[in-house]
Amino acid sequence: MRNIRVFVDRTSYTPNDEYAFIGFPPLPAFIPEHNEVHISCSFSWEKSQAEYLKYQWEVATDKPVKIGGPAFGSQATDFIQGMYLKPNIIFTTRGCNNHCPWCCVPKLEGNLKELPICQGNIIQDNNFLQSSRAHKNKVFDMLHGQRQIQFKGGLEAELLDDHFVNAVTSLKIDELWLACDTDATLPKFKEACGKLTKAGFTREKIKCYVLIGDDMDKNEVRLREVYEAGAMPFAQLYQPIGAATKKKYSKEWQQFHRMWSRPAATRAHMEQGTDFHDFNT
Numbered sequence: 001m002r003n004i005r006v007f008v009d010r011t012s013y014t015p016n017d018e019y020a021f022i023g024f025p026p027l028p029a030f031i032p033e034h035n036e037v038h039i040s041c042s043f044s045w046e047k048s049q050a051e052y053l054k055y056q057w058e059v060a061t062d063k064p065v066k067i068g069g070p071a072f073g074s075q076a077t078d079f080i081q082g083m084y085l086k087p088n089i090i091f092t093t094r095g096c097n098n099h100c101p102w103c104c105v106p107k108l109e110g111n112l113k114e115l116p117i118c119q120g121n122i123i124q125d126n127n128f129l130q131s132s133r134a135h136k137n138k139v140f141d142m143l144h145g146q147r148q149i150q151f152k153g154g155l156e157a158e159l160l161d162d163h164f165v166n167a168v169t170s171l172k173i174d175e176l177w178l179a180c181d182t183d184a185t186l187p188k189f190k191e192a193c194g195k196l197t198k199a200g201f202t203r204e205k206i207k208c209y210v211l212i213g214d215d216m217d218k219n220e221v222r223l224r225e226v227y228e229a230g231a232m233p234f235a236q237l238y239q240p241i242g243a244a245t246k247k248k249y250s251k252e253w254q255q256f257h258r259m260w261s262r263p264a265a266t267r268a269h270m271e272q273g274t275d276f277h278d279f280n281t
């Protein structure tokens with residue numbers, strides 16, 4: 001018998017097996033036999049909704065109903081494949097040895113810890129490049145049997161070395177995600193992006209998380225530099241850790257964010273000079 005997992009919303013990462021549910025419980029006949037119900041919540045502004053779901057599921061089952069996830073500060077120092085993510089999305093490490101002020105990973109996962117490696121093509125590790133060369137080699141060996149490989153968790157530009165570049169050139173890579181969250185990280189980002197471009201990876205494969213939300217003009221400069229360096233930027237509007245409600249941004253910020261988080265819009269802006277006010281939908 002297995003545990004039911006309940007999610008506030010469905011995303012492309014949400015498992016879709018018969019024990020994974022979104023929102024309220026269905027009619028009793030559609031609830032499979034189970035040991036426990038786990039309500040999983042990722043974002044702090046969805047906590048009250050998750051708590052309401054806990055109440056609803058307690059009515060629907062006589063088994064224990066637990067609530068957790070990053071929003072509730074649940075520690076995540078290991079990884080169970082397929083439990084809270086689709087089975088092809090995996091962590092081979094947990095944690096990170098850095099302490100970026102906008103990030104909750106060190107608090108929830110601690111320092112970097114290498115885990116046993118399971119099969120999967122989307123590597124979600126928060127800082128894969130901090131792992132040992134021996135660990136990386138084991139992951140690369142596993143990935144030789146995978147297709148559409150994505151390093152999605154964010155590769156730290158400063159740690160992207162020839163060993164990594166040589167290894168990924170022999171894999172069926174779909175996306176390599178870097179991060180460039182401050183102006184200070186631009187030089188190292190450009191260096192890393194240059195290595196990947198030289199190895200044959202195009203902008204369609206090199207993606208970059210870019211934290212925005214403080215100064216639009218400065219953010220635009222950084223986003224443009226990321227694009228010109230050979231990567232496709234993906235803007236992320238800053239949200240304070242632990243906030244009870246999602247930080248609201250002006251319409252202008254929302255339009256700006258849309259333009260820099262949709263590749264077609266970003267390309268049109270960079271190559272045809274389209275303004276972000278044109279991206280209203």
Ligand code: SF4
Binds near residue numbers: 098099126127
């Ligand atoms: S390097 Fe990435 S995972 Fe580590 S603390 Fe900074 S943002 Fe978080």
